[in-house]
Amino acid sequence: VHDELGSLLVALKMDVGWLDKRLSEQEQRAAVEAPGQRDNMRGKMREKCQNMSRLIENAVVNVGRIITDLRPSILDHQGLWGALEWQAQEFVQSAEQQLKWCMEVNEQRELPEPMAMAVFRIFQEMLSNVGRHARARTVDVDIVEREGWLHLSVEDDGCGALPQVFESPQAYGILGMRERARHFGGVIDIDSQPGRGTRMRLSMPLAAHEVAA
Known part of the structure; x- marks a missing residue:
């Protein structure tokens, strides 16, 4: 929600601010501007309103898709492991990046549905962070099962960031990943430095939740 609707609402806020400023300037300019200048400004304002209308339409579409995707249907069709690979391939094709x-x-292992959904959503957010911030050329995905633990990492060769960026209270995507992981006894580790890329890793115990399920 914060990634998709948040960006649309920010864009709408900027457009509304632009319109408000232009309208407040109209009375002052009316006396000195030629008719052609006024017509040009009206055209720009109409374009801005049309853009706002498109943003609102996109927001409405995204709300419907988010509601539908609360339970990713691909988990039903392909299972968790197939869904993870599909998501990675879709991401790199869209972002024009190389996938390792x-x-x-x-x-053959099937995780309980809530746990599988959490792993899938965490993976999506890791890729989303690469797409929004990394400016990477290559994404390295490593998923292994060792001694009853699932380890899933996403590493990029992008611009990286200072560690404190990922600890910010406004880093809602990171907070969401950590909350999902913690619910199942897992942790999220992030290793990043400016100019050295970023590595995000989920470690989550498997056996206890399978028994409980």
Whole structure:
């Protein structure tokens, strides 16, 4: 919600601010501007209103899609492991990046539905962070199962950032990932430095939740 609707609402706020400023200037300019200048400004304001209308339409579409995707249907069709690979391939094709993929898990293992959904959503957010911030050329995905733990990492060769950026109270995506992981006894580790890319890693215990399920 914060990634998709948040960006649309920010854009709408900027457009509304632009319109408000232009309208407040009209009375002062009316006496000195030629008719052609006024017509030009009216045209710009109409364009801005049309852009705002498109943003609102996109927001409405995204609300419907978000509601539909609260339970990702791809988990039903392909299972968690297939869904993770599909999501990675979709991401790099859209972002025009190179994917390095490694998965060493028991693909016959089926995780409880809430846990599978949490892993999938965390993975989506990791990729989303790469797409929004990294300016990377390559994404390295590593998913392994060792001694009853699932380890999932996403590493990029992008611009990186200072560690404190990921601890900010406004880093809602990071907070959401950590909350999902913590619910199942997992942790999110982030290693990043400016100019050295970023590595995000989920570590989550498997056996206890499977028994509980």
